Amino acid sequence: MRLRLPRDPFPQAVTAAGFAFLGLFFVYPLYGVLSASFLDPSGAHATLANYAKVFASAFYRASFVNSLTIGVLATLVTVGLAVPIAFALARLPVPGKAALLALASLPLVLPSFVGAYALVLMLGRAGFVTKALQALGVPFTSIYGTPGIVLVYALTLYPYVLLPTLAGLKAIDVSLEEASQNLGASRWRAFWTVTFPLVVPALLSGALLVFIETLENFGVPFVLAEDKPILAVEAYKLFVGETDTNPASAGVLGVVLVTAAVLVLLVQRRYLARRRFSTAARSAPPLIAVARGWRLLAAGWSWGIVLLALVPFFAVVAISFLQFRGPVLYAQPSLDNFRDLLGRSTQPLVNTLLLSTLAALFAALLGVPIGYVLVRRRSALTAVLDMVATTPFAVAGTVLAIGLVVSFNAGWLVLTGGWLIMVIAYVVRKLPFSVRSASALLHQIDPSLEEASVNLGVSPVATFARLVVPMMLGGIVGGMVLTWVTVASELSSTVVLYSAPWQTLTVVMFQALEGEGPGVAAAAASVLILFTLLPLALIYRLLRRYEMSLL
Amino acid sequence: MTSIAIEGVSRAFGSVRAVREVSLLIGDGEFFTLLGPSGCGKTTLLRMIAGFAELDAGSISFGERRIDRLPPHRRNTGMVFQNYAIFPNLDVAGNVAYGLKARRVAGAEIARRVEEALKLVHLEGMDGRWPHQLSGGQLQRVAIARALVIEPEVLLLDEPLSNLDAQLRVEMRGEIRQLQQTLGITAIYVTHDQEEALAISDRIAVMRGGSLEQIGRPDEIYRRPATPFVAEFMGITNLLTGTVVESDGAGVVVRVGDAEFPLGGIAGTTGTPLTFCLRPEALRLLAPGEVPPDGWATLAATLARVEFLGALTRLELRLSDGTPLRAALLDRPVQGIGESDVLSLAYDTRRLVAFGPS
Numbered sequence: 001m002r003l004r005l006p007r008d009p010f011p012q013a014v015t016a017a018g019f020a021f022l023g024l025f026f027v028y029p030l031y032g033v034l035s036a037s038f039l040d041p042s043g044a045h046a047t048l049a050n051y052a053k054v055f056a057s058a059f060y061r062a063s064f065v066n067s068l069t070i071g072v073l074a075t076l077v078t079v080g081l082a083v084p085i086a087f088a089l090a091r092l093p094v095p096g097k098a099a100l101l102a103l104a105s106l107p108l109v110l111p112s113f114v115g116a117y118a119l120v121l122m123l124g125r126a127g128f129v130t131k132a133l134q135a136l137g138v139p140f141t142s143i144y145g146t147p148g149i150v151l152v153y154a155l156t157l158y159p160y161v162l163l164p165t166l167a168g169l170k171a172i173d174v175s176l177e178e179a180s181q182n183l184g185a186s187r188w189r190a191f192w193t194v195t196f197p198l199v200v201p202a203l204l205s206g207a208l209l210v211f212i213e214t215l216e217n218f219g220v221p222f223v224l225a226e227d228k229p230i231l232a233v234e235a236y237k238l239f240v241g242e243t244d245t246n247p248a249s250a251g252v253l254g255v256v257l258v259t260a261a262v263l264v265l266l267v268q269r270r271y272l273a274r275r276r277f278s279t280a281a282r283s284a285p286p287l288i289a290v291a292r293g294w295r296l297l298a299a300g301w302s303w304g305i306v307l308l309a310l311v312p313f314f315a316v317v318a319i320s321f322l323q324f325r326g327p328v329l330y331a332q333p334s335l336d337n338f339r340d341l342l343g344r345s346t347q348p349l350v351n352t353l354l355l356s357t358l359a360a361l362f363a364a365l366l367g368v369p370i371g372y373v374l375v376r377r378r379s380a381l382t383a384v385l386d387m388v389a390t391t392p393f394a395v396a397g398t399v400l401a402i403g404l405v406v407s408f409n410a411g412w413l414v415l416t417g418g419w420l421i422m423v424i425a426y427v428v429r430k431l432p433f434s435v436r437s438a439s440a441l442l443h444q445i446d447p448s449l450e451e452a453s454v455n456l457g458v459s460p461v462a463t464f465a466r467l468v469v470p471m472m473l474g475g476i477v478g479g480m481v482l483t484w485v486t487v488a489s490e491l492s493s494t495v496v497l498y499s500a501p502w503q504t505l506t507v508v509m510f511q512a513l514e515g516e517g518p519g520v521a522a523a524a525a526s527v528l529i530l531f532t533l534l535p536l537a538l539i540y541r542l543l544r545r546y547e548m549s550l551l
Numbered sequence: 552m553t554s555i556a557i558e559g560v561s562r563a564f565g566s567v568r569a570v571r572e573v574s575l576l577i578g579d580g581e582f583f584t585l586l587g588p589s590g591c592g593k594t595t596l597l598r599m600i601a602g603f604a605e606l607d608a609g610s611i612s613f614g615e616r617r618i619d620r621l622p623p624h625r626r627n628t629g630m631v632f633q634n635y636a637i638f639p640n641l642d643v644a645g646n647v648a649y650g651l652k653a654r655r656v657a658g659a660e661i662a663r664r665v666e667e668a669l670k671l672v673h674l675e676g677m678d679g680r681w682p683h684q685l686s687g688g689q690l691q692r693v694a695i696a697r698a699l700v701i702e703p704e705v706l707l708l709d710e711p712l713s714n715l716d717a718q719l720r721v722e723m724r725g726e727i728r729q730l731q732q733t734l735g736i737t738a739i740y741v742t743h744d745q746e747e748a749l750a751i752s753d754r755i756a757v758m759r760g761g762s763l764e765q766i767g768r769p770d771e772i773y774r775r776p777a778t779p780f781v782a783e784f785m786g787i788t789n790l791l792t793g794t795v796v797e798s799d800g801a802g803v804v805v806r807v808g809d810a811e812f813p814l815g816g817i818a819g820t821t822g823t824p825l826t827f828c829l830r831p832e833a834l835r836l837l838a839p840g841e842v843p844p845d846g847w848a849t850l851a852a853t854l855a856r857v858e859f860l861g862a863l864t865r866l867e868l869r870l871s872d873g874t875p876l877r878a879a880l881l882d883r884p885v886q887g888i889g890e891s892d893v894l895s896l897a898y899d900t901r902r903l904v905a906f907g908p909s
Contacts (some may be wrong), residue, residue, distance in 0.1 A: 452636035456650030
């Protein structure tokens with residue numbers, strides 16, 4: 001896939017720009033967090049006292065244990081949910097596979113904290129399902145704490161396991177199974193000795209992504225954890241604390257969080273992601289004929305899980321059109337919630353649209369050339385760039401935001417309080433996706449097309465602009481829309497970085513959760529879901545054509 | 552019009568030396584083929600000329616002008632890629648016009664030249680078609696038209712026929728040769744197919760392990776291979792090793808089993824081994840009592856197998872010590888012979904090619 005063009009300055013320019021941006025707005029802020037965690041209160045001397053203090057506290061030790069426990073549990077449940085669906089989609093006759101797959105990808109882009117909030121509306125202390133259950137005499141109190149968080153994670157993150165496992169199963173050359181059976185293995189044995197081991201790397205690789213996501217997620221535990229300490233939430237509380245801010249302790253938690261996630265990411269990248277066995281299947285393996293009972297079970301399980309994962313989102317949209325009086329929900333259709341949300345100010349809505357658009361634009365402007373250089377002009381330097389550009393995925397949004405504030409609230413470059421710092425945080429966070437989707441698109445384009453263009457007299461830069469970009473265009477637009485959609489519902493760095501004039505819809509929802517009442521929150525959640533689904537519906541064909549993954 | 556001088560060119564990829572100190576002079580208007588098995592460095596050498604592979608050492612010049620420091624888009628070579636590399640987002644006319652637009656040729660001129668180029672490759676009226684509507688052969692023609700329309704100094708062809716089926720391959724190679732002759736353009740052609748190379752080239756360079764093994768006209772390469780490698784690569788041959796039993800000023804006699812092969816014009820020490828080759832088609836089956844012409848030698852061999860291939864019949868034989876010997880008979884009835892028969896065969900001694908100790 002590599003293109004060799006001696007003495008061409010284009011890759012160096014892109015690599016330099018990539019390093020400059022990521023160095024300034026990713027590495028330097030993280031260094032800011034790290035150094036804050038090692039400085040004494042005077043800020044002049046290095047000390048381990050902050051670490052000692054945090055680890056001496058049972059509360060913060062618990063936050064560490066809780067985060068890891070929830071991460072492991074959520075990962076296990078996710079795998080348990082997703083692997084049977086993957087197998088059913090790959091090898092069993094399940095009706096409506098295309099629709100199933102499209103719906104199964106949605107939780108990746110729907111805001112997870114909205115899902116968490118919907119769960120509270122249904123299964124919280126005053127939730128309508130809770131009340132219904134209690135009315136029936138079921139001794140159910142609420143979903144808060146570990147079970148609720150694990151449930152939300154499992155239902156929103158299962159596509160991380162489903163999609164790679166499905167791809168892995170489809171890539172298996174069926175003749176391997178046939179060879180196994182030909183050598184005397186039963187179909188069951190062939191599955192466990194050949195098929196399953198071949199997809200394990202893909203499966204594990206997806207599972208580790210789930211684990212990383214649970215570590216860095218802020219919104220879900222914020223909504224559901226109540227008094228249970230969780231790393232990402234405690235780091236935020238320490239940093240923006242109402243009584244006294246404590247950047248040193250926040251830094252310690254941030255360092256612990258980022259270290260754990262990055263370690264897992266490195267394992268995922270260095271070890272597992274490359275260990276995918278490709279067996280060069282010419283066509284997807286055929287369906288297995290199974291008894292009617294198994295067929296029903298497969299269809300029931302697949303459709304059941306996929307729809308269940310979407311229920312909270314449907315519920316929250318439905319609820320947003322009902323009337324709230326204080327915290328109490330009445331079964332009366334009403335637009336009051338939307339009036340409350342937008343009546344006072346439409347600025348948050350405008351801000352969300354504006355900031356998401358800017359972020360999507362810049363993420364593409366930076367990510368597409370970087371993706372190009374990583375695929376076509378590999379070198380030792382671009383390998384480093386690859387690692388740096390894809391790491392923000394593992395860095396909790398709150399921690400990155402804390403780093404940005406620490407780094408750019410004084411000195412030669414002051415960004416805090418404005419819109420730019422928010423856009424920068426979004427671009428850094430979405431860059432891994434932008435780079436990866438650009439790389440994936442390029443892998444579908446034969447490099448000899450570019451050589452032909454250069455050979456015909458068009459310079460490499462002009463070839464990139466006039467030939468490669470037009471060929472990728474549909475995919476780039478698709479990637480931009482996906483970036484836009486996820487930025488519109490970004491919460492974890494937004495809550496740290498926003499200032500009064502730059503409130504977004506997620507901030508409004510966040511504040512409503514803290515005080516103003518569930519009506520506004522439900523309306524904001526509805527709007528966010530609309531902002532996610534509408535653009536996706538518009539570009540659905542595009543995504544299909546370019547075989548784009550929402551991962 | 553352009554001659555090409557390649558001098559002392561080398562290139563290593565890591566520890567693999569893809570091209571080693573290759574020097575070549577390619578004449579103006581010559582059809583020159585780089586031939587060799589995969590991994591021999593032929594494609595790397597071609598890509599060095601196009602500018603897609605860097606030189607570690609050496610130089611490449613078109614005429615008097617050194618070009619190996621120029622970026623690839625300034626070299627004015629027309630390249631035809633193995634997979635054609637037709638831009639899928641442009642129609643046929645757009646593909647052919649691509650290089651002209653890069654050269655900022657005026658619109659009317661572009662239209663005229665595109666039409667001319669499409670006519671040249673027999674694609675008149677196909678200008679509005681899209682690549683996905685074309686067959687492999689048509690894509691090939693578009694690729695050639697696109698490379699020629701910019702009036703390049705050199706036409707570079709990288710295994711252009713390897714994706715076509717056998718019959719079309721033969722047809723297209725004739726067309727490419729004819730086109731090159733008509734335009735008088737210098738062409739460098741890369742292939743691993745020796746028959747294609749023989750059919751199409753003015754001269755051939757056989758490459759192996761990054762080095763040139765032999766350069767010559769097709770008939771020279773085939774009939775007078777310089778090394779055992781070339782002899783075997785250029786088609787089925789008998790590569791035999793025997794012991795020198797006689798040596799005088801005029802030549803040597805080499806014995807393999809009971810058979811004696813007189814090799815003229817070389818020197819050798821009695822008792823030393825010597826390797827030589829004899830093409831199967833140089834052998835003729837002698838009818839009982841038939842006397843071979845002057846200057847021919849005879850040998851006796853046991854028939855092991857007969858393979859009938861239509862125009863050709865291949866015989867697999869054994870010399871008295873078991874050494875296999877192949878003979879190919881063109882359109883000759885081979886009735887009346889069977890396995891284990893001892894046959895008498897004759898050959899022109901000038902068809903024996905001896906190789907020095909390697």
